[in-house]
Amino acid sequence: MKRGQKAKLVVLREADCSASCPPRATPTVACASGELRVVGSTVFMPAMRAVADEYENASGDARILTEATGSIGGVRRVVEAGANANLIAVSDGKSKAHHDRLHAEKLAIVTFHVVVNSGVGLATLSVDDLRKINNGDHADWSRLRDDKTPLPIRIVSRDQDSGTRDLYEQQVLRTGENVLSSNECLDKDRNPSAPVIRCERQDNAEVIHKISTIPGAIGYADAPSLAEARKAGIVTALTLDGKAFDPDTAVQAGYPFWTVEYLYAKERPGAGSLAVSFMDFARSHALAEVRLAEVGFDPCVTKEGLEVACELR
Incomplete structure:
Protein backbone atom coordinates (compact mmCIF):
# COMPACT_ATOMS: atom_id res chain seq x y z
CA MET A 1 0.00 0.00 0.00
CA LYS A 2 1.43 3.39 -0.94
CA ARG A 3 1.11 6.52 1.17
CA GLY A 4 -1.76 8.78 0.23
CA GLN A 5 -3.71 5.80 -1.04
CA LYS A 6 -3.35 3.80 0.92
CA ALA A 7 -9.70 11.93 31.09
CA LYS A 8 -12.84 11.68 33.89
CA LEU A 9 -13.89 8.07 33.46
CA VAL A 10 -17.42 7.28 32.32
CA VAL A 11 -19.11 3.98 33.14
CA LEU A 12 -20.51 2.25 30.09
CA ARG A 13 -24.27 2.16 29.74
CA GLU A 14 -24.63 -1.11 27.87
CA ALA A 15 -27.66 -1.41 25.65
CA ASP A 16 -29.18 -4.66 24.55
CA CYS A 17 -28.83 -4.46 20.79
CA SER A 18 -29.69 -8.08 20.19
CA ALA A 19 -33.24 -7.22 19.20
CA SER A 20 -32.66 -4.19 17.03
CA CYS A 21 -30.23 -1.35 16.42
CA PRO A 22 -31.12 2.35 16.25
CA PRO A 23 -32.68 3.35 12.91
CA ARG A 24 -29.70 5.44 11.80
CA ALA A 25 -27.12 2.74 12.48
CA THR A 26 -24.98 1.57 9.54
CA PRO A 27 -25.45 -2.20 8.97
CA THR A 28 -21.70 -2.84 8.71
CA VAL A 29 -21.01 -1.32 12.16
CA ALA A 30 -21.62 -3.45 15.26
CA CYS A 31 -24.44 -2.03 17.35
CA ALA A 32 -23.32 -0.63 20.72
CA SER A 33 -24.33 2.32 22.86
CA VAL A 110 3.13 6.56 11.93
CA THR A 111 6.19 8.14 10.33
CA PHE A 112 8.18 10.88 12.08
CA HIS A 113 10.78 13.37 10.91
CA VAL A 114 13.64 15.28 12.42
CA VAL A 115 13.06 18.85 11.25
CA VAL A 116 15.06 22.06 11.21
CA ASN A 117 14.30 25.71 10.60
CA SER A 118 14.60 26.25 6.86
CA GLY A 119 17.41 28.75 7.43
CA VAL A 120 19.73 25.97 8.60
CA GLY A 121 20.21 24.94 4.99
CA LEU A 122 20.60 21.17 5.42
CA ALA A 123 18.62 18.31 3.89
CA THR A 124 20.13 15.37 5.77
CA LEU A 125 21.99 14.55 8.97
CA SER A 126 23.58 11.37 10.19
CA VAL A 127 22.21 9.67 13.27
CA ASP A 128 25.67 10.05 14.75
CA ASP A 129 25.49 13.83 14.28
CA LEU A 130 22.06 13.90 15.97
CA ARG A 131 23.55 12.11 18.96
CA LYS A 132 26.40 14.63 19.06
CA ILE A 133 23.87 17.47 18.94
CA ASN A 134 22.06 15.87 21.86
CA ASN A 135 25.17 15.51 24.02
CA GLY A 136 26.51 18.97 23.18
CA ASP A 137 29.48 17.97 21.01
CA HIS A 138 27.82 19.90 18.16
CA ALA A 139 26.51 23.20 19.55
CA ASP A 140 26.64 25.31 16.38
CA TRP A 141 25.49 24.62 12.83
CA SER A 142 28.80 25.93 11.45
CA ARG A 143 30.28 22.53 12.31
CA LEU A 144 27.79 20.69 10.11
CA ARG A 145 27.23 22.85 7.02
CA ASP A 146 29.26 24.59 4.34
CA ASP A 147 28.17 28.01 5.60
CA LYS A 148 30.52 28.74 8.50
CA THR A 149 28.49 31.69 9.81
CA PRO A 150 27.87 31.02 13.53
CA LEU A 151 24.34 29.81 14.26
CA PRO A 152 23.58 28.17 17.62
CA ILE A 153 21.77 24.82 17.55
CA ARG A 154 18.51 25.18 19.49
CA ILE A 155 16.73 21.93 20.34
CA VAL A 156 12.93 22.02 20.61
CA SER A 157 11.67 18.84 22.33
CA ARG A 158 8.43 17.31 23.55
CA ASP A 159 7.70 16.84 27.25
CA GLN A 160 8.17 13.67 29.29
CA ASP A 161 4.66 12.27 28.63
CA SER A 162 5.20 12.32 24.87
CA GLY A 163 5.27 9.06 22.97
CA THR A 164 7.01 10.88 20.12
CA ARG A 165 9.86 11.86 22.43
CA ASP A 166 10.06 8.34 23.82
CA LEU A 167 10.31 6.96 20.28
CA TYR A 168 13.00 9.49 19.34
CA GLU A 169 15.04 8.54 22.39
CA GLN A 170 14.64 4.80 21.75
CA GLN A 171 15.01 4.56 17.99
CA VAL A 172 17.29 7.49 17.12
CA LEU A 173 19.30 8.72 20.10
CA ARG A 174 19.41 5.37 21.95
CA THR A 175 19.54 7.44 25.15
CA GLY A 176 17.53 10.14 26.91
CA GLU A 177 17.46 13.73 25.73
CA ASN A 178 19.81 16.16 27.43
CA VAL A 179 18.87 18.51 30.27
CA LEU A 180 16.11 21.11 29.97
CA SER A 181 17.96 24.43 29.79
CA SER A 182 15.65 26.95 28.12
CA ASN A 183 12.16 28.38 28.54
CA GLU A 184 11.86 30.22 25.23
CA CYS A 185 14.18 28.03 23.14
CA LEU A 186 16.57 30.91 22.43
CA ASP A 187 19.29 30.57 25.07
CA LYS A 188 20.14 28.76 28.31
CA ASP A 189 17.99 30.97 30.52
CA ARG A 190 17.05 28.08 32.86
CA ASN A 191 20.46 26.47 33.15
CA PRO A 192 23.43 28.52 31.86
CA SER A 193 25.88 25.68 32.51
CA ALA A 194 23.97 23.13 30.40
CA PRO A 195 25.79 21.66 27.37
CA VAL A 196 22.85 22.36 25.00
CA ILE A 197 20.08 24.87 24.38
CA ARG A 198 16.97 22.73 24.84
CA CYS A 199 13.35 23.65 25.54
CA GLU A 200 10.19 21.54 25.77
CA ARG A 201 6.66 21.97 24.44
CA GLN A 202 3.51 19.93 25.10
CA ASP A 203 2.31 19.21 21.56
CA ASN A 204 3.55 19.01 18.01
CA ALA A 205 1.88 22.23 16.89
CA GLU A 206 3.91 24.18 19.44
CA VAL A 207 7.10 22.35 18.48
CA ILE A 208 6.59 23.07 14.78
CA HIS A 209 5.79 26.73 15.46
CA LYS A 210 8.98 27.18 17.48
CA ILE A 211 11.15 25.43 14.91
CA SER A 212 9.67 27.51 12.08
CA THR A 213 10.27 30.84 13.85
CA ILE A 214 13.57 30.37 15.71
CA PRO A 215 16.86 30.50 13.76
CA GLY A 216 18.88 27.33 14.16
CA ALA A 217 16.04 25.34 15.72
CA ILE A 218 15.82 21.55 15.40
CA GLY A 219 13.19 19.12 16.68
CA TYR A 220 10.92 16.27 15.66
CA ALA A 221 7.27 15.62 14.81
CA ASP A 222 5.02 13.24 12.89
CA ALA A 223 4.71 13.56 9.13
CA PRO A 224 1.01 14.61 8.98
CA SER A 225 1.53 17.40 11.54
CA LEU A 226 4.42 18.74 9.45
CA ALA A 227 2.66 18.74 6.09
CA GLU A 228 1.57 22.39 6.01
CA ALA A 229 4.83 23.78 7.41
CA ARG A 230 6.84 21.78 4.88
CA LYS A 231 4.59 22.96 2.06
CA ALA A 232 5.12 26.57 3.20
CA GLY A 233 8.89 26.04 3.18
CA ILE A 234 9.39 27.19 6.78
CA VAL A 235 10.82 23.89 8.02
CA THR A 236 12.88 21.16 6.38
CA ALA A 237 12.30 17.47 7.12
CA LEU A 238 15.69 15.78 7.14
CA THR A 239 16.58 12.37 5.83
CA LEU A 240 18.64 10.38 8.33
CA ASP A 241 21.89 9.04 6.92
CA GLY A 242 20.32 9.87 3.56
CA LYS A 243 17.37 7.51 4.20
CA ALA A 244 13.61 8.08 4.28
CA PHE A 245 10.80 5.76 5.34
CA ASP A 246 9.07 3.42 2.88
CA PRO A 247 6.49 1.03 4.40
CA ASP A 248 7.16 -1.51 1.65
CA THR A 249 10.88 -1.74 2.49
CA ALA A 250 10.91 -0.76 6.17
CA VAL A 251 13.59 -3.22 7.23
CA GLN A 252 15.83 -2.91 4.21
CA ALA A 253 15.65 0.90 4.11
CA GLY A 254 16.92 1.21 7.66
CA TYR A 255 15.07 4.45 8.47
CA PRO A 256 14.64 4.33 12.27
CA PHE A 257 12.09 7.03 13.10
CA TRP A 258 8.69 5.37 12.69
CA THR A 259 6.38 3.22 14.75
Whole structure:
Protein backbone atom coordinates (compact mmCIF):
# COMPACT_ATOMS: atom_id res chain seq x y z
CA MET A 1 0.00 0.00 0.00
CA LYS A 2 1.43 3.39 -0.94
CA ARG A 3 1.11 6.52 1.17
CA GLY A 4 -1.76 8.78 0.23
CA GLN A 5 -3.71 5.80 -1.04
CA LYS A 6 -3.35 3.80 0.92
CA ALA A 7 -9.70 11.93 31.09
CA LYS A 8 -12.84 11.68 33.89
CA LEU A 9 -13.89 8.07 33.46
CA VAL A 10 -17.42 7.28 32.32
CA VAL A 11 -19.11 3.98 33.14
CA LEU A 12 -20.51 2.25 30.09
CA ARG A 13 -24.27 2.16 29.74
CA GLU A 14 -24.63 -1.11 27.87
CA ALA A 15 -27.66 -1.41 25.65
CA ASP A 16 -29.18 -4.66 24.55
CA CYS A 17 -28.83 -4.46 20.79
CA SER A 18 -29.69 -8.08 20.19
CA ALA A 19 -33.24 -7.22 19.20
CA SER A 20 -32.66 -4.19 17.03
CA CYS A 21 -30.23 -1.35 16.42
CA PRO A 22 -31.12 2.35 16.25
CA PRO A 23 -32.68 3.35 12.91
CA ARG A 24 -29.70 5.44 11.80
CA ALA A 25 -27.12 2.74 12.48
CA THR A 26 -24.98 1.57 9.54
CA PRO A 27 -25.45 -2.20 8.97
CA THR A 28 -21.70 -2.84 8.71
CA VAL A 29 -21.01 -1.32 12.16
CA ALA A 30 -21.62 -3.45 15.26
CA CYS A 31 -24.44 -2.03 17.35
CA ALA A 32 -23.32 -0.63 20.72
CA SER A 33 -24.33 2.32 22.86
CA GLY A 34 -23.04 4.35 25.78
CA GLU A 35 -19.96 6.50 26.26
CA LEU A 36 -16.31 5.65 25.67
CA ARG A 37 -13.31 7.84 26.45
CA VAL A 38 -10.23 7.66 24.21
CA VAL A 39 -7.07 9.26 25.63
CA GLY A 40 -3.43 9.38 24.62
CA SER A 41 -1.24 10.43 21.70
CA THR A 42 -1.38 14.10 20.73
CA VAL A 43 -0.03 13.03 17.33
CA PHE A 44 -2.85 10.63 16.62
CA MET A 45 -5.80 12.20 18.44
CA PRO A 46 -7.02 14.46 15.59
CA ALA A 47 -7.27 11.40 13.34
CA MET A 48 -8.89 9.46 16.17
CA ARG A 49 -11.48 12.22 16.55
CA ALA A 50 -12.31 11.92 12.85
CA VAL A 51 -12.68 8.14 13.22
CA ALA A 52 -14.84 8.65 16.31
CA ASP A 53 -17.12 11.02 14.40
CA GLU A 54 -17.58 8.40 11.69
CA TYR A 55 -18.35 5.77 14.31
CA GLU A 56 -20.91 7.95 16.10
CA ASN A 57 -22.65 8.69 12.81
CA ALA A 58 -22.66 5.03 11.83
CA SER A 59 -23.49 3.35 15.14
CA GLY A 60 -26.65 5.27 15.91
CA ASP A 61 -26.39 5.53 19.70
CA ALA A 62 -22.84 5.94 20.99
CA ARG A 63 -20.70 8.82 22.20
CA ILE A 64 -16.91 8.77 21.88
CA LEU A 65 -14.99 11.35 23.93
CA THR A 66 -11.37 12.07 22.96
CA GLU A 67 -8.60 13.76 24.94
CA ALA A 68 -4.97 14.33 23.92
CA THR A 69 -2.98 13.52 27.06
CA GLY A 70 0.22 12.23 25.46
CA SER A 71 0.87 8.55 24.85
CA ILE A 72 2.55 7.81 28.17
CA GLY A 73 -0.05 9.68 30.20
CA GLY A 74 -2.89 7.98 28.32
CA VAL A 75 -1.56 4.47 28.88
CA ARG A 76 -0.97 5.33 32.54
CA ARG A 77 -4.64 6.27 32.89
CA VAL A 78 -5.72 2.91 31.51
CA VAL A 79 -3.38 1.10 33.90
CA GLU A 80 -4.71 3.05 36.89
CA ALA A 81 -8.38 2.77 35.90
CA GLY A 82 -10.79 0.28 37.38
CA ALA A 83 -11.57 -2.95 35.58
CA ASN A 84 -14.94 -1.63 34.38
CA ALA A 85 -13.75 1.80 33.29
CA ASN A 86 -14.85 2.47 29.74
CA LEU A 87 -11.50 3.83 28.63
CA ILE A 88 -8.93 3.08 25.93
CA ALA A 89 -5.61 4.74 25.06
CA VAL A 90 -3.79 5.37 21.80
CA SER A 91 -0.01 5.17 22.03
CA ASP A 92 2.87 5.97 19.69
CA GLY A 93 4.47 2.54 19.78
CA LYS A 94 4.46 -0.16 22.44
CA SER A 95 4.31 0.95 26.05
CA LYS A 96 7.66 -0.12 27.48
CA ALA A 97 6.31 -0.24 31.02
CA HIS A 98 2.82 -1.68 30.53
CA HIS A 99 2.44 -3.50 27.18
CA ASP A 100 2.34 -7.00 28.68
CA ARG A 101 -0.25 -5.99 31.31
CA LEU A 102 -2.84 -4.62 28.89
CA HIS A 103 -4.90 -5.70 25.90
CA ALA A 104 -3.25 -4.23 22.79
CA GLU A 105 -4.29 -3.86 19.15
CA LYS A 106 -2.17 -2.47 16.29
CA LEU A 107 -3.83 0.39 14.47
CA ALA A 108 -1.61 2.23 11.96
CA ILE A 109 1.91 3.13 10.88
CA VAL A 110 3.13 6.56 11.93
CA THR A 111 6.19 8.14 10.33
CA PHE A 112 8.18 10.88 12.08
CA HIS A 113 10.78 13.37 10.91
CA VAL A 114 13.64 15.28 12.42
CA VAL A 115 13.06 18.85 11.25
CA VAL A 116 15.06 22.06 11.21
CA ASN A 117 14.30 25.71 10.60
CA SER A 118 14.60 26.25 6.86
CA GLY A 119 17.41 28.75 7.43
CA VAL A 120 19.73 25.97 8.60
CA GLY A 121 20.21 24.94 4.99
CA LEU A 122 20.60 21.17 5.42
CA ALA A 123 18.62 18.31 3.89
CA THR A 124 20.13 15.37 5.77
CA LEU A 125 21.99 14.55 8.97
CA SER A 126 23.58 11.37 10.19
CA VAL A 127 22.21 9.67 13.27
CA ASP A 128 25.67 10.05 14.75
CA ASP A 129 25.49 13.83 14.28
CA LEU A 130 22.06 13.90 15.97
CA ARG A 131 23.55 12.11 18.96
CA LYS A 132 26.40 14.63 19.06
CA ILE A 133 23.87 17.47 18.94
CA ASN A 134 22.06 15.87 21.86
CA ASN A 135 25.17 15.51 24.02
CA GLY A 136 26.51 18.97 23.18
CA ASP A 137 29.48 17.97 21.01
CA HIS A 138 27.82 19.90 18.16
CA ALA A 139 26.51 23.20 19.55
CA ASP A 140 26.64 25.31 16.38
CA TRP A 141 25.49 24.62 12.83
CA SER A 142 28.80 25.93 11.45
CA ARG A 143 30.28 22.53 12.31
CA LEU A 144 27.79 20.69 10.11
CA ARG A 145 27.23 22.85 7.02
CA ASP A 146 29.26 24.59 4.34
CA ASP A 147 28.17 28.01 5.60
CA LYS A 148 30.52 28.74 8.50
CA THR A 149 28.49 31.69 9.81
CA PRO A 150 27.87 31.02 13.53
CA LEU A 151 24.34 29.81 14.26
CA PRO A 152 23.58 28.17 17.62
CA ILE A 153 21.77 24.82 17.55
CA ARG A 154 18.51 25.18 19.49
CA ILE A 155 16.73 21.93 20.34
CA VAL A 156 12.93 22.02 20.61
CA SER A 157 11.67 18.84 22.33
CA ARG A 158 8.43 17.31 23.55
CA ASP A 159 7.70 16.84 27.25
CA GLN A 160 8.17 13.67 29.29
CA ASP A 161 4.66 12.27 28.63
CA SER A 162 5.20 12.32 24.87
CA GLY A 163 5.27 9.06 22.97
CA THR A 164 7.01 10.88 20.12
CA ARG A 165 9.86 11.86 22.43
CA ASP A 166 10.06 8.34 23.82
CA LEU A 167 10.31 6.96 20.28
CA TYR A 168 13.00 9.49 19.34
CA GLU A 169 15.04 8.54 22.39
CA GLN A 170 14.64 4.80 21.75
CA GLN A 171 15.01 4.56 17.99
CA VAL A 172 17.29 7.49 17.12
CA LEU A 173 19.30 8.72 20.10
CA ARG A 174 19.41 5.37 21.95
CA THR A 175 19.54 7.44 25.15
CA GLY A 176 17.53 10.14 26.91
CA GLU A 177 17.46 13.73 25.73
CA ASN A 178 19.81 16.16 27.43
CA VAL A 179 18.87 18.51 30.27
CA LEU A 180 16.11 21.11 29.97
CA SER A 181 17.96 24.43 29.79
CA SER A 182 15.65 26.95 28.12
CA ASN A 183 12.16 28.38 28.54
CA GLU A 184 11.86 30.22 25.23
CA CYS A 185 14.18 28.03 23.14
CA LEU A 186 16.57 30.91 22.43
CA ASP A 187 19.29 30.57 25.07
CA LYS A 188 20.14 28.76 28.31
CA ASP A 189 17.99 30.97 30.52
CA ARG A 190 17.05 28.08 32.86
CA ASN A 191 20.46 26.47 33.15
CA PRO A 192 23.43 28.52 31.86
CA SER A 193 25.88 25.68 32.51
CA ALA A 194 23.97 23.13 30.40
CA PRO A 195 25.79 21.66 27.37
CA VAL A 196 22.85 22.36 25.00
CA ILE A 197 20.08 24.87 24.38
CA ARG A 198 16.97 22.73 24.84
CA CYS A 199 13.35 23.65 25.54
CA GLU A 200 10.19 21.54 25.77
CA ARG A 201 6.66 21.97 24.44
CA GLN A 202 3.51 19.93 25.10
CA ASP A 203 2.31 19.21 21.56
CA ASN A 204 3.55 19.01 18.01
CA ALA A 205 1.88 22.23 16.89
CA GLU A 206 3.91 24.18 19.44
CA VAL A 207 7.10 22.35 18.48
CA ILE A 208 6.59 23.07 14.78
CA HIS A 209 5.79 26.73 15.46
CA LYS A 210 8.98 27.18 17.48
CA ILE A 211 11.15 25.43 14.91
CA SER A 212 9.67 27.51 12.08
CA THR A 213 10.27 30.84 13.85
CA ILE A 214 13.57 30.37 15.71
CA PRO A 215 16.86 30.50 13.76
CA GLY A 216 18.88 27.33 14.16
CA ALA A 217 16.04 25.34 15.72
CA ILE A 218 15.82 21.55 15.40
CA GLY A 219 13.19 19.12 16.68
CA TYR A 220 10.92 16.27 15.66
CA ALA A 221 7.27 15.62 14.81
CA ASP A 222 5.02 13.24 12.89
CA ALA A 223 4.71 13.56 9.13
CA PRO A 224 1.01 14.61 8.98
CA SER A 225 1.53 17.40 11.54
CA LEU A 226 4.42 18.74 9.45
CA ALA A 227 2.66 18.74 6.09
CA GLU A 228 1.57 22.39 6.01
CA ALA A 229 4.83 23.78 7.41
CA ARG A 230 6.84 21.78 4.88
CA LYS A 231 4.59 22.96 2.06
CA ALA A 232 5.12 26.57 3.20
CA GLY A 233 8.89 26.04 3.18
CA ILE A 234 9.39 27.19 6.78
CA VAL A 235 10.82 23.89 8.02
CA THR A 236 12.88 21.16 6.38
CA ALA A 237 12.30 17.47 7.12
CA LEU A 238 15.69 15.78 7.14
CA THR A 239 16.58 12.37 5.83
CA LEU A 240 18.64 10.38 8.33
CA ASP A 241 21.89 9.04 6.92
CA GLY A 242 20.32 9.87 3.56
CA LYS A 243 17.37 7.51 4.20
CA ALA A 244 13.61 8.08 4.28
CA PHE A 245 10.80 5.76 5.34
CA ASP A 246 9.07 3.42 2.88
CA PRO A 247 6.49 1.03 4.40
CA ASP A 248 7.16 -1.51 1.65
CA THR A 249 10.88 -1.74 2.49
CA ALA A 250 10.91 -0.76 6.17
CA VAL A 251 13.59 -3.22 7.23
CA GLN A 252 15.83 -2.91 4.21
CA ALA A 253 15.65 0.90 4.11
CA GLY A 254 16.92 1.21 7.66
CA TYR A 255 15.07 4.45 8.47
CA PRO A 256 14.64 4.33 12.27
CA PHE A 257 12.09 7.03 13.10
CA TRP A 258 8.69 5.37 12.69
CA THR A 259 6.38 3.22 14.75
CA VAL A 260 3.03 1.48 14.96
CA GLU A 261 0.17 3.20 16.77
CA TYR A 262 -1.37 0.95 19.42
CA LEU A 263 -4.79 0.84 21.05
CA TYR A 264 -4.69 -0.21 24.71
CA ALA A 265 -7.51 -1.38 26.98
CA LYS A 266 -7.34 -2.56 30.59
CA GLU A 267 -8.33 -6.04 29.44
CA ARG A 268 -9.89 -7.60 26.36
CA PRO A 269 -13.25 -5.82 25.98
CA GLY A 270 -16.32 -8.00 26.30
CA ALA A 271 -18.20 -9.16 23.22
CA GLY A 272 -20.89 -6.68 22.23
CA SER A 273 -19.36 -3.84 24.27
CA LEU A 274 -18.87 -0.35 22.93
CA ALA A 275 -15.11 -0.67 23.47
CA VAL A 276 -14.72 -3.76 21.30
CA SER A 277 -17.08 -2.36 18.66
CA PHE A 278 -15.14 0.89 18.40
CA MET A 279 -11.72 -0.78 18.43
CA ASP A 280 -12.78 -3.15 15.64
CA PHE A 281 -14.20 -0.21 13.68
CA ALA A 282 -11.03 1.86 14.07
CA ARG A 283 -8.80 -1.02 12.97
CA SER A 284 -10.69 -2.52 10.07
CA HIS A 285 -13.73 -0.59 8.85
CA ALA A 286 -13.48 1.10 5.46
CA LEU A 287 -14.74 4.41 6.87
CA ALA A 288 -11.93 4.46 9.44
CA GLU A 289 -9.34 3.42 6.86
CA VAL A 290 -10.29 6.41 4.71
CA ARG A 291 -10.02 8.84 7.65
CA LEU A 292 -6.60 7.53 8.67
CA ALA A 293 -5.18 7.42 5.16
CA GLU A 294 -6.38 10.88 4.17
CA VAL A 295 -4.25 12.51 6.89
CA GLY A 296 -1.19 10.41 6.11
CA PHE A 297 -1.38 7.35 8.39
CA ASP A 298 -1.06 3.87 6.88
CA PRO A 299 -3.72 1.60 8.46
CA CYS A 300 -2.40 -1.76 9.63
CA VAL A 301 -5.50 -3.59 8.42
CA THR A 302 -6.72 -2.92 4.88
CA LYS A 303 -8.92 -4.77 2.43
CA GLU A 304 -5.72 -6.26 0.99
CA GLY A 305 -4.79 -7.70 4.40
CA LEU A 306 -2.30 -6.81 7.13
CA GLU A 307 0.35 -4.19 6.32
CA VAL A 308 3.66 -6.07 6.56
CA ALA A 309 5.48 -3.21 8.29
CA CYS A 310 2.99 -3.38 11.17
CA GLU A 311 4.49 -6.72 12.17
CA LEU A 312 7.92 -5.13 12.63
CA ARG A 313 7.17 -2.89 15.60
